[in-house]
Amino acid sequence: MLNADITTLSRVEHGLPETRILICDDHEIVRQGVREQLNEVEGWSVVGEAGDGVEAIGRAKQLKPDLIILDAAMPYARGIEVYAEVKRWLPDVKVAVLTGFTSPQLLASWVDAGVEGLFLKSTNAAELRQGLEAILAGARFISVEAAKILENATQRQPLTAREREVLSMITKGNTNPEIAERLHISVKTVEKHRGSLMAKLDVRSVSGLMIYAMREGLLDEFRQL
Amino acid sequence: MLNADITTLSRVEHGLPETRILICDDHEIVRQGVREQLNEVEGWSVVGEAGDGVEAIGRAKQLKPDLIILDAAMPYARGIEVYAEVKRWLPDVKVAVLTGFTSPQLLASWVDAGVEGLFLKSTNAAELRQGLEAILAGARFISVEAAKILENATQRQPLTAREREVLSMITKGNTNPEIAERLHISVKTVEKHRGSLMAKLDVRSVSGLMIYAMREGLLDEFRQL
DNA sequence: AACAAAATGGGGTAACGGACCCATTCGGGT
DNA sequence: ACCCGAATGGGTCCGTTACCCCATTTTGTT
Known part of the structure; x- marks a missing residue:
């Protein structure tokens, strides 16, 4: 069910440019929670939302955000496909994955894919903001809980x-x-x-x-x- | 990880009493998203949050809300146990379950338990508000998607x-x-x-x-x- | 062309599980 | 005391699976 509603804020006409953020998650409650956490940071602006993978790709191309917060599991296009596609069109966009899955292998595959950030949905507001600041400054950020889980990821032979x-x-x-x-x-x-x-x-x-x-x-x- | 932070608003000193709402979910992002959706409704007041089952029971006893929004799966106490416990202490409190599980059997067990409301986390803001209004007015509300899933619930012999x-x-x-x-x-x-x-x-x-x-x-x- | 991995397939044995038949005992409810 | 469901357990036959050994062919990479 697509309930995403674009809220385009006017550009800052003076001073430093804003950081433009796109939130992609199929649940409106989560998008709203993330939006609320980000609105508290001066200089950050949520320029759009997407409720499924296809919409996420479309909105990314249209809005050209600086940062995308991407749910790993959305309808119509798997997160990893969305990631690949948005990186193809916008190579400089930062992508932070926000996922409810706690599978070591799955988290490891996101890290291997090269995402700039990896958070679990259990992440609190402070850690999310801090992590996104680091990402925007050019770092790669893995949340504490995600890092713990990744420690347990065993190196496996890939399946044919x-x-x-x-x-x-x-x-x-x-x-x-x-x-x-x-x-x-x-x-x-x-x-x-x-x-x-x-x-x-x-x-x-x-x-x-x-x-x-x-x-x-x-x-x-x-x-x- | 307990990150709940109580925000106690002052009582309305004149006019009609507010509807006092307690939000229980182990993810801060979800609590914040729900809070944001409810804050838009005049007369509703989120009086507290809880991040696990034990805290939910404690806060409910302490704050005596009119309505509890309860995640079905939280740490330290299963949702159904939390529900039973808060009903024991506050028989008149309305409880609306908000869950990410889409299992017909699981949803059916909530309905059988007698909850006043049942929502999936895919519910949009309008449906959540409308449903909570109906619940506060004395009705039982099952969201459209939850109702569809419940249709598919087969009547099974219980397991010993x-x-x-x-x-x-x-x-x-x-x-x-x-x-x-x-x-x-x-x-x-x-x-x-x-x-x-x-x-x-x-x-x-x-x-x-x-x-x-x-x-x-x-x-x-x-x-x- | 050479090489290695993947895919393919056979024989044989032991263990496991499904399904049908048979049965008794225990515990809770009336 | 009676009844019924749950739990318990045996025999038998057959299908499935795991695991060991053996092997050739195909495919992709260098």
Whole structure:
């Protein structure tokens, strides 16, 4: 549901230019909370909001903000796709990710992608403002809680495309013979992929695979803020 | 992390009494967003905030609000426990649940518990205000999206305590022999519980059980907003 | 062209789980 | 005292999975 409403403030006609900020999150409550926290800082101006990934890209191109606060999980375009696209069009824009996910692997992938900031939604106002100031000054800022979680991120072998495919079908409850039939490969091959999946992720059961998939946001129907 | 900060406004000394509102959510951004949306309504006053379940109960007793906006998942006390406790001490207080979970079963359990309002965090400001007005006027209000999800809630046979226990151990990756050993029952009994679990939940695999457990918030390590 | 990783697939064994049948005991409610 | 649901447990058969061994082919990179 798109409820974003653009509020364009007039440019500062004298003195230093304002810092222009775009807030992208699919929940209006969160956008409003972030907006409120930022409004208290002199010189910062929330120039727009977006409620989904496609709108985020459009607004970024249109408004050319200095800083984008980006939810990691929005409808219509995954956060990482939004990030790549806005960086393509606006290479100098600073992007701070604000996410409710606490998965080490997911947070690590944002860091690897090169975002300038990474916050959890549990971040308090002071830390958010302080972090954004550092980012605008050119630093990279990872919040304390995000940093703790990242410490626990184990360095894993990446999954191959076929392994991801098999994992996806396992999470949907399919048996090895069923997966074999649908992928037009033999049961033995599915067993082989399944075995290497479990070895790479260091799990020994379907529930372990499910927990991994859940944390990595690979399950479609589990929507959340 | 407790970051709640009490902001006690003075009572209105003339005219109609204000509606006193307490906001309970473990994320400061959400509390601030909700506060902002409510501040726009004349006659409403946010008298306090709480960042976890225990604090929520304490503040409710202390401040005696007319209305509590309650996150379903906070640290230290489950939302349903907070709800029961504040109703025990303040039977006339109105409680509106604001949750990020979209599980039909979970939403249904809130309705069954008797809450006066049920909103998802995707609710927009207008719907939240309209709903709270209706609640304060004595109605029960379920948001449009929550109502849609509730339509899909299937009427299920409740799980027995033993079934829940077995489910919990399955979600942690245990095999039937392992569960039997830990619960000091036979493998046959575990098989029997497992079979009835799967029949009641209409699933045929561990992944189906995991999805159910996930939706019902039975998995500990999957924290979210 | 050479190389390495990925993907593919077979044989065999042991363990696990599903599903059906059978059964008794316990505890709570009437 | 009676009844019913929950919990308990056994036998049997069959399908599935994990894991070890073996192997060839394909694909992408250098």
